[in-house]
Amino acid sequence: MRKRWFIGAGVVGIAVAYSVTATRPLAPERLEIGRIGSATDGALIFAAAGCGSCHSEDGTDALAGGKAFVSDFGTFYAPNISMDVDHGIGGWSDYDIANAMMAGVSPDGAHYYPAFPYTTYAKMDPPDALDLIAYLRTLPSDATPSRAHDVGFPFNIRRSLGGWKFLFAGTDWVMQDVDTPELERGRYLVEAMGHCAECHTPRNALGGLKTGEWMQGAANPSGEGRIPSLHPDDLGWSGGDIAYYLDTGFTPDFDTVGGEMVDVVENIAQLNDADRDAIAAYLLALD
Amino acid sequence: MMKSVTLLAGATVLAFGTMALADGHADVNPAVKARQSHMQLYAHNIAILGGMAQESVEYDAALAQIAADNLVALASINETTYWPEGTGNDMIEGVKALPAIWENMDDFMVKQDGMVTASAAMAEVAGTDLASVQGAIRDLGGACSACHREYRQRDD
Incomplete structure (x- = not known):
């Protein structure tokens, strides 16, 4: 009897862990899919969100990535997010890009490391996200391959990031009262x-x-x-x-x-x- | 009475002696002091132009020109001897100069040339009007932070 209880608890635990660590993609209805964003407005979103500071190593428009971010968990390298189809994100849909930025989920359903500040961008207004994406599509492509992150066990298990997101990600504002x-x-x-x-x-x-x-x-x-x-x-x-x-x-x-x-x-x-x-x-x- | 005066004198001598010793112990390389003073002279003169640019101080064409000319003079100083090896923040506590300076000395000197260009541009227009100062001060700030971006320790 006692043994069965343990097994039962174990099964529930695994189910919970499995559920907690699963990716939670951006709800498609949050985006006005099909609306074409304004690249002109997107340029300012791009500046406000600081995308180029991390994804461009030399300050150019080509977002080839490569910049290293040292942390307690390992070294992360900003990936190529230029419009190159093979090495950048040129083949991604608007939804794919928004899902990456706002939910930290890749097109093939994996979690991104939070060195990418999607926990911030999760609070972005979807129309702004679409404008930003329209602007990204105007930037030059670059065929530099993204560099793999240098992250050791257990942080190299991306699935575990689901637990991290469960604990730390959310769309609540930190400053609750804004009266103007x-x-x-x-x-x-x-x-x-x-x-x-x-x-x-x-x-x-x-x-x-x-x-x-x-x-x-x-x-x-x-x-x-x-x-x-x-x-x-x-x-x-x-x-x-x-x-x-x-x-x-x-x-x-x-x-x-x-x-x-x-x-x-x-x-x-x-x-x-x-x-x-x-x-x-x-x-x-x-x- | 006599004894306490002697004691006081002794204590005073001791105190001054200790202060002198402490100063000697700080053992700051004179080149570090020189370059830090140089930065202060920059800031002093930029503050005159900056106060006008921010409109917290009334624009004064003559004063703006003086400050700008000073910046030109400061930027013209060859800083080679300010930066001896072994005076980075990895060697001296409280210093903010990054070791990257000595790894990229050529680039470091090129970035200093940016200050020559930006201060000359400011001196050309500083006496004209406020709007010109407000325009030129951006590049001046850009020239400062071009160096501070790569070569100065970031902290508070």
Whole structure:
């Protein structure tokens, strides 16, 4: 009797594990399949979401990938997402690309590693995703093969990422109360597009973001230096200071942006003043 | 009384001696101090133009020209001797210069030339009007961060 109970529990456990780790593709009805996105609008989404900073190693339009991301779990290499049919994503449908960006699921149904910030892009408005995809299709193709990630056991079992997603992925906003349109826009730019928290928020042992310490600074995964807190008590910058920094790269004391943040400022500088003010409003509203 | 004065004098001498020793112990390579001071001079002059560009300070054509000319002068300084081997952040605590500088010294020097170009462009227009300063300061910032992107430790 006791033995059967154990077997029963084991079967249930395996079923739960199997279910939890399964991929959950993007619900097709979330996308207006068939609508053609606007590449012009998509260029700004591309800048706001910072796609080129990771997928282009030399700052060109060809998104050939190759940039290395060192972490506690191994080294990830940004893949080729140019329009090359063999080595990029030129053969993918709009749904395939949206499913990758917003659900972290590949066309053949595998989980992506969350070095790709799909947990952020999951909150993207589907029309923006379609515009972004339309823009990606205008970029040059490149036949450089993607480099395999250098990830050891057990993180090399992609199935286990289903458990990670179950624990850490979701579409809930971290900042729940946004009482002005500006703050709402800022939240969208920070939490759904800019993926600022991916670096500026500390992670737990499993690599999930500690939302209780949202934007309060973190160790640099590369092991060098620290990524600063953006909390207003720590940063001490005015909204104007933040917006000017994101526009020109100058800090309030006229030092300049450095490191990976240079790329971020180049991207955000392409948005309009209202968007930079919105990001500043969001950061000043952090608690 | 006499004894306490002597004691006080002794303590003072000891304190100053210790401070001098501490300063000596810091043992910062003079080249590091030189280049850090150079960066401060850049920031000081850029701040004058930046304050005007941000419109937190009223535009003053003469002052803008002075600051821009200073930047040209600063950028013209040959920095070769600022960067001796062994003065990166892997060797000296508190230094932010990355070892990549010494691995790519040619590129590093090319990026410094970017500052020559950007400050010359600023000096050409700084005395004209505010809009020109607001335009030229972007490339100036770009020239600074071109180096800071690759060669300065990122931290807070």
